[in-house]
Structures are given as structure tokens and as C-alpha cells.
Amino acid sequence: MAKTLKDLRSVYVVGVGWHRYQPLSDTPYVMLGLPAIRSALADAGISWTDVESSYVGTGLLGMAAGRAMLKHLGATGRPLVHIENASASGSAAFRHACIEIASGIADVSLVVGIDKPGVVQRAFTKTGIGNLADDAIVPFTHFALLTNEYAHRHGVTPQDVALVAVKNLRNGALNPHAHRQQERTLDEILGGKPVAGTLTALQCCPVGEGAAAVIVASEEAMMRLGVDPARAVRVTAAAAASERAGSQATADAAITKDTIADALNQAQLAPKAVDVLELHDAFTIEELHYVEAMGICKPGEAIHLLKEGAFDIGGQCAVSPSGGLIAMGHPIGPTGVGQIGEITLQLRGDAGRRQHKGAKIGLAHMVGLGAVCYVHVLQRP
Amino acid sequence: MSQSELLKPALYDEQGTAAAPGHPALNGGQCVCGHVFFPMQTYGCEVCGRRGEALQPVHLSGRGKLVASATVHIHAARTPALNTDVKPHAAPFTIGSIVLEDGPTVRTLLVGVDEKTLKPGQAMVTTLVAVGTGAKPILDLRFTAAS
Numbered sequence: 001m002a003k004t005l006k007d008l009r010s011v012y013v014v015g016v017g018w019h020r021y022q023p024l025s026d027t028p029y030v031m032l033g034l035p036a037i038r039s040a041l042a043d044a045g046i047s048w049t050d051v052e053s054s055y056v057g058t059g060l061l062g063m064a065a066g067r068a069m070l071k072h073l074g075a076t077g078r079p080l081v082h083i084e085n086a087s088a089s090g091s092a093a094f095r096h097a098c099i100e101i102a103s104g105i106a107d108v109s110l111v112v113g114i115d116k117p118g119v120v121q122r123a124f125t126k127t128g129i130g131n132l133a134d135d136a137i138v139p140f141t142h143f144a145l146l147t148n149e150y151a152h153r154h155g156v157t158p159q160d161v162a163l164v165a166v167k168n169l170r171n172g173a174l175n176p177h178a179h180r181q182q183e184r185t186l187d188e189i190l191g192g193k194p195v196a197g198t199l200t201a202l203q204c205c206p207v208g209e210g211a212a213a214v215i216v217a218s219e220e221a222m223m224r225l226g227v228d229p230a231r232a233v234r235v236t237a238a239a240a241a242s243e244r245a246g247s248q249a250t251a252d253a254a255i256t257k258d259t260i261a262d263a264l265n266q267a268q269l270a271p272k273a274v275d276v277l278e279l280h281d282a283f284t285i286e287e288l289h290y291v292e293a294m295g296i297c298k299p300g301e302a303i304h305l306l307k308e309g310a311f312d313i314g315g316q317c318a319v320s321p322s323g324g325l326i327a328m329g330h331p332i333g334p335t336g337v338g339q340i341g342e343i344t345l346q347l348r349g350d351a352g353r354r355q356h357k358g359a360k361i362g363l364a365h366m367v368g369l370g371a372v373c374y375v376h377v378l379q380r381p
Numbered sequence: 382m383s384q385s386e387l388l389k390p391a392l393y394d395e396q397g398t399a400a401a402p403g404h405p406a407l408n409g410g411q412c413v414c415g416h417v418f419f420p421m422q423t424y425g426c427e428v429c430g431r432r433g434e435a436l437q438p439v440h441l442s443g444r445g446k447l448v449a450s451a452t453v454h455i456h457a458a459r460t461p462a463l464n465t466d467v468k469p470h471a472a473p474f475t476i477g478s479i480v481l482e483d484g485p486t487v488r489t490l491l492v493g494v495d496e497k498t499l500k501p502g503q504a505m506v507t508t509l510v511a512v513g514t515g516a517k518p519i520l521d522l523r524f525t526a527a528s
Contacts, residue, residue, distance in 0.1 A: 129420060129422050129424075130389055130391050130392050130420055131392075131420070132389070132392060132487060132488065132489035132522060133470075133476070133488065133489040133490055135470070136453070136456065136470045136474065136476065136489075136490060137476055137488055138456075140455075141451055141453050141476055144451035144453075144476075145448075145449040145450070145451050145476065145478050145488070146449065147451070148449040148450055148451055148501075149448060149449035149478070149501060152449075152500070152501045153501075193454075193455070194454040194455075195453075195454055195455055196451045196452065196453045196454060196455070196476075197450075197451030197452065199451075245416070245427040245428045246427075246428070
């Protein structure tokens with residue numbers, strides 16, 4: 001029978017680092033990525049020469065972005081690979097690095113997510129199969145349709161849904177790496193630029209540039225390199241899935257349900273055991289869908305928990321304490337890697353003003369166009 | 382109507398089905414496994430993987446029920462336009478998600494509807510609208526509320 005990550009060698013996140021997520025600038029991508037990697041190495045207390053392989057998550061930079069950047073750390077000749085998996089590129093890169101460490105093929109690996117906004121044609125437009133009006137239906141319209149459907153089904157108002165943005169922008173205001181660092185009132189969010197349906201601009205994630213890096217290592221490497229075990233966080237589950245036939249518009253929620261269940265099963269945890277959750281909230285409605293898909297509450301009940309403060313930092317389960325995609329931002333490649341970084345800080349107790357007290361178990365969730373889904377569980381040993 | 386040209390003739394037909402003769406049919410397909418899909422393709426069935434002759438074209442009726450709708454307020458026009466004979470989409474416009482009575486769910490623009498009165502579950506039908514920029518009559522498929 002196939003094994004899960006937990007059946008193999010233990011994998012730890014030992015270092016994390018970022019370049020702030022921000023609007024497109026003249027900064028070359030190399031100078032976004034290198035500071036993030038150097039921060040992660042310094043955080044781990046190891047050298048670049050200790051890193052045995054590199055996983056580069058990027059969706060928009062174009063072919064072979066990695067070596068042109070990594071060579072400025074000293075071209076060690078070690079293997080590197082690029083992983084493109086739409087919004088989940090960084091999460092996929094992290095999963096494969098974890099698998100390499102768990103299998104024993106490497107002891108220390110770098111995962112770096114890096115991107116700058118750029119135009120990349122989506123492959124589904126090149127399949128040769130036509131569509132009625134996909135040129136008129138961009139992601140925010142897809143999620144505006146899902147918002148409309150959810151609102152009717154569960155009797156929630158646009159004001160209710162926008163509360164997700166109030167919380168996540170409040171969290172982002174405490175995060176020096178966040179794209180949006182300004183707290184906003186419900187009126188400011190609802191009164192903003194209308195985008196599609198009831199979605200307004202501050203209910204949609206900003207897509208800018210940035211970088212996030214994490215170092216993963218085996219226990220042997222930690223001992224050999226003198227990494228402080230008190231600052232290491234164990235990866236206890238890595239789950240991934242792609243869309244099944246027939247799920248259509250609700251594909252993201254359907255694969256989220258299956259993938260989170262798989263990850264929690266691997267880690268032998270119940271949904272309510274999770275202290276800190278980083279979700280793919282590219283649009284406000286997604287947070288409601290996914291906490292329900294996870295099984296924290298029944299369909300239609302997420303809004304009540306949100307209003308009670310259950311998802312606040314200090315609540316029952318801190319949902320997107322980083323600010324989530326809505327405030328932290330969604331530069332594509334970095335996003336999933338940054339989630340792992342945030343959970344690592346939270347489980348170490350190093351998240352400063354965003355700290356969710358006593359956080360021991362974290363879960364990171366990403367979906368990507370396609371649809372694909374990735375879920376990782378991290379635990380304080 | 383016979384002088385006009387369909388913008389996407391591979392996807393729909395001016396003629397309706399026997400079930401809904403007054404509304405343009407959608408060019409879907411059915412696999413021998415029973416899966417009904419839109420649009421027609423022969424690459425392989427999404428449910429069972431069968432290909433080729435296992436996949437046969439079927440006309441899907443232009444009737445369905447509204448699942449959701451959303452009016453789009455921001456739309457970046459593609460420049461340069463791919464087809465200058467056709468009017469680009471200009472915001473605001475309303476997108477509907479419609480589950481066809483034959484099974485598949487489709488999404489496209491709605492016409493002749495007041496978004497405030499649209500309700501999930503309401504009956505929708507296909508219609509053809511003129512989308513040409515010039516003298517050449519070009520028709521494209523839309524959905525509207527069934528009367």
C-alpha cells in the first residue's frame with residue numbers, strides 16, 4: 001500500500017523568510033527572491049552550501065527563472081526544479097520538497113515561491129475546444145456567481161460575506177510582509193469599487209510581486225547542522241488532489257473537502273483540532289466555503305462563527321492570521337510558501353502581534369486553476 | 382435569419398430541439414457510459430476515458446434553470462480585439478450559470494433580464510443576439526428568462 005508522509009522520515013520546516021508582497025515595481029525578480037532565501041537561511045541558522053536541492057514555485061516569470069537567481073548565492077551545482085501549478089505552484093513545490101526529505105533522497109531543501117505580475121496565456125484556451133463566453137468570465141466573476149448562489153441558499157447578505165475581508169484586512173494590518181497593511185471598516189469595503197455581483201475591490205485579493213522561502217530538513221540534518229529543535233515545526237501531512245468529473249462550478253469546494261479530509265486523516269486529527277488555518281481566500285466567499293468544506297461547521301453556518309469572532313486571532317481557530325490572500329496578497333508562486341511560513345511562525349510563538357496563543361496545529365490550504373488542491377498539516381513537536 | 386452567420390457554429394445551432402423547438406440547441410455530446418457534456422468533443426470522456434465513436438453528438442435543449450447570476454462591473458477589453466467584426470463585451474453585463482435540463486451546466490451572458498428580479502431556480506432559455514459591428518449580421522448565443 002502506498003505510504004503517507006507520516007510513514008516516512010520526519011520532515012521539519014526549519015527556516016522561513018519573505019520579500020514583502022507588493023504592487024508591481026521595477027525590482028527584478030532576482031532581488032525579490034534572494035532576500036527571501038537569505039532570510040530563510042539565516043532563520044534556520046544554516047548556509048546555502050548546506051542546501052542539497054531547490055524547488056522554485058512560479059507561475060508567471062517564464063522558463064528557467066531559478067538558476068538565474070540561485071547562482072547569486074553561489075552556484076553549488078545542486079539540483080533545482082521549477083514547479084508551475086497555477087495558484088498552488090508554491091504549495092506544490094513545498095509538497096515535493098517534503099517528499100524528497102521524507103524519502104531520504106535529500107536532507108536539506110529550499111522551497112522558494114517567486115513571481116511578478118505578467119501575462120501568461122491559460123492553456124485551457126488552447127485545447128481546441130470552444131466555449132460560450134469564457135473571455136467574459138474571469139475569476140472574480142466565477143466567485144461572484146458562487147457568492148450569489150451561496151447567498152440565496154443560506155440567506156446571507158453581501159454585508160455578511162464582506163466581514164471576511166474586515167477580519168483578514170485587520171490581520172494583514174499587523175503583518176509587515178502583507179501587500180495590504182491597512183485595516184478597513186465594513187462600510188469602506190462595501191463602498192469600494194464594484195467588481196462583479198456583490199464583490200467589491202477589497203473583497204478580491206491583490207495580485208502583485210513578492211517572494212517567500214522555507215527550508216525543510218530531516219532530523220539528521222538538524223542534528224548535524226545544529227538547528228535548534230525548539231524552532232522546528234514538523235510537517236505531518238501533505239495531501240493533493242485534482243478536480244473530478246462532474247463537480248463543475250463547485251469544484252474548488254469539492255476538492256477542498258476531499259483534500260483536507262485526506263490530510264487530517266494522514267495526521268490523525270479532527271477538523272476542530274486545528275488552531276491556525278491559512279486558506280485560499282482569493283475572494284471573500286471562499287473562506288466561508290472552505291471552513292464549511294473542512295468540517296469546522298455545517299454548510300451555511302460559517303457566517304455565524306465569523307460574526308462571533310471564532311475565526312479571529314485568539315478565537316476558536318485563527319483563520320488566515322497572515323491576512324490571507326485578501327490582505328497578505330496573492331503573487332501566485334509565493335502564496336502557498338508564505339502560508340507555510342506564517343504557520344511556522346505561529347507554531348513557534350514568533351508571530352508577534354498576530355500570535356494566536358497556544359497554537360500547536362496548523363493547516364495550509366491552496367487551490368489552483370484547473371482545479372487542483374493542496375493541503376499541509378504542520379505541528380509543534 | 383438564413384442570411385446571418387453564427388459566431389460560434391460549433392457550439393450551437395439556430396434550430397431548437399424537439400423538446401424546445403423555439404430556442405437554439407446547444408451542440409453537446411453523450412458517451413456510451415451515459416455522461417452528457419457540452420461542448421461536443423471526441424478527445425475522450427471526462428467520466429470514463431472512452432474516445433472516438435463512443436462519444437456521439439447530441440443536441441441539448443436550450444432550456445435550463447438559473448443557478449446563479451452576477452453583473453460584471455469591470456471588464457478589460459482585449460486589445461487588439463481578436464475579431465473586429467464583433468462588438469467587444471462592454472461592462473456592465475450580466476453572466477448567468479445555467480443548469481441545462483439535459484444535465485450540463487453552462488455559463489454565458491444573459492440578455493433582457495433585470496438582475497434584481499433574477500432568482501436561482503427560475504427557467505431560462507437560449508436566444509440569439511446580433512453582435513456584429515458592421516453590415517454583416519453575426520449572431521451569438523445568450524440566455525434570457527423564459528416567458
